Amino acid sequence: MPRPAVAVLATPLVTFALAACGAPAEDAGTPDKGHNATTSASQSRPTTGSTDSDVWHDSVSPAEAGGSVGPDDSPCPLPVTFDVPAGWQPAALDPGDPDGDFASMTYNGDFAVACEINAGPAGPIGHLRVWVSEEQPEDLEETLGTFLREDVSGEISERHYREKHAGDLETVEATVLAYSDVLEEQRRTRGFIVRTPDGAAVVEYTGFDRIEHEAMVPGYIRARDSIQHTE
Template sequence: MKKRYAVRAVAPAVLTALVLTGCGSPDGGAEAGTPSSRETKDTPAGKPVTKGGTLGAAGSACPMPVTFDFAASWTPEAVEVDPGSDFAALGEQGPVRMVCEIDAKPAGNIGYLRVWAGEPSDSEPRAVLEAFLAADPTAGKAAYTASEAGSLTAAEVTYTVSSELQDEPKTERAFAVATPDGPVVVHLGGLDSAEHQRMLPAYELAKKTLKLG
């Protein structure tokens, strides 16, 4: 079943109304784990996060070039930019387009873990992240590091986002990997830096369990 809705934020301080088509079941589809599939993970910060299901494979809420586990109570939904929308271009950031968002509100947080995917290319993960940030005029103070996502080589960036609606810049982060089907960027935002910090275990779970689809 498909529905049309407006994504609350894609590029911070830029998007006011983006018409998208979302498809997939709120509970993650066929692979959005049942209680028997849930397990506890530990993040580098030592905070436990419970697995709610797995995304990425055909039949899951968000078919993607990669698969990863998402946190319990977070609700995933596939995103398809409506080409007929006046705001369709805002569903793209640099070389990638948003394909999935995982809402943290049912888990008690305000924010999203979003997945962006691009066309096949020879670009290294760091170059993809640099282009991703370059397309966001509100991004600043970026710190890039070499990383791993599951068994894949990855690049990661922590940066700040400024807005006239906020008293101070907030922290966001993302990691990127290269796949045969194109680059994938997994991004974590949040209402503010404190909320971002509280959602980090879900981000780390996705990064730790990521595999090629």
């Protein structure tokens, strides 16, 4: 079967970024440990404490599945496979030149964006993105923390981490809160990292604002709880 077309320029990624700049069930596992903190961005790791159910939304049921990404014949060939929420539209992305004009939007350290899943057709305004790296992380939490510090715009005022089973894999999950000078409000970003046979993958999302972020939680949980290595 022919491979899907790959977008050379991440148009939804660019459109969503411009909008942010002023243009407009059941839990799959019990957390093994949790961290939370209200810290400055200069602090690299949070203090230990109890998790906050309002942050993790563990009582939310996953969205209905409408397909999957990961295999070579899927819309996004990836080293991990997971369910796509019903109505969400996935598209494979080519991150392009690491030194190009859009490199800051398609590269984050060793990670390159590989897939963007648009939640818009199902209602929420936002995208779930998959980033892949060929480097094996020594510490999942540290690697995810570094990724998120580079990913968000603005100083992180709150961060939470936890180790968790996601699908068949051990992961570290995080959610951070950062102030957006453009939107003049706090924006939450949530994601998780998993090891792959050849490196690592990060799956993350923000949502246009806090309302849209919460609207995307069931879809995010569907993706997280179904993740596995691509065969």
